[in-house]
Amino acid sequence: MDLSYQHAQGQRILRQRNMLGIAAVVLAAAVALLLLMSATRSREIVLQPILRSPVTVSSAGVSRDYLEQITRDVALLTLNRSPNGLDYWMESILAIVSPRAQGKVKADLLKIVDEQRGSSIAQFFSIQSMQIDTDNLRSRVTGELTTIAGQQVISREHRTFRFDWDYSGLELKLVGFGMEKPATKGTAE
Template sequence: MRAEFAHEQAQAYLRQRNRFAMLAGVLGFTSVLSLGAAVTRDEQVVLVPITAERLSLSSAGVDAPYLELVTRDTALMLLNRAPESLDYWMASILKLADPAAHGRLKAELVQIVEEQRGSDISQAFVIARIEVDPRGLTSTVTGTLKTFVGAQVIASQRRAFRFRWSQRGLSLQLTGFEQLPSDEKDKGQ
């Protein structure tokens, strides 16, 4: 009788062990699937709607509408400046800079600040067109650059500027900008 009771007890423990082993196997398998999905899936952030379009930034790449909005804001910040706000202007642009390009960009900006500090020269940029290349992470802004001395406009010229970007994870950072020669900007028109 004791042997039968011990045998039944042992069989109950074996069934319980087998159920726990099967449950552990299922949980392990789903954990591996979840981990695999998390590692291979692109990271994505949905951005606050500031336009009628749905914007998102993904580790797989940058959407054209997002690159256009970032370019627009950067171009307006970079190309609209006055002597009174030069320090803030430079600090704002350097916050967007890629760490690898920070030194070079700062040197270019310091040169502009030194030229403009203490003068009455301001400039304003009116955007006419923005072209973006999300794959190449470049964008071109064309518009009218107006130069003022005091309140008087002394120059108003059509100009084009190219912005170069880098993406690290979900961060889009400025690596450089340049004014395009007038013949290159005329080809785009």
């Protein structure tokens, strides 16, 4: 009786060993497959142009640094234009505009493109200061707007431009921008 009991016990241990061996082989194959997939999988990192500090995006809201850096880039994009790059200029602006503001902004941009197409008038903007309001998602950029006709400077004006933003999910989109009217003498802005 001892012999049959030991034989049954040995067979049970052998089955457990075989099952453990099969499980180890299956797990090793799964690990190898996962390593192969992770090694060949493409990775994506969102890069912003010329950032002076690391920027994080949070569902809690937009950080001051991020809004300032995006405003800087968008201000230069929207306020620097020449007749030979108008189509690219308009497409680039529309790519960062919120879908809910696309129609109005596109109509405004088309007016500018129609007025400027075929002319020799170009403009560029030099930023001098910036005000950032993260609570209202608004930024103001002040600087010198220079207009050139051909190769002659026809105006240099100190101007302030306003940029309004929408933050939805983890995406910051432009909803509107424009020049603020200068304060007249005796009144405050």
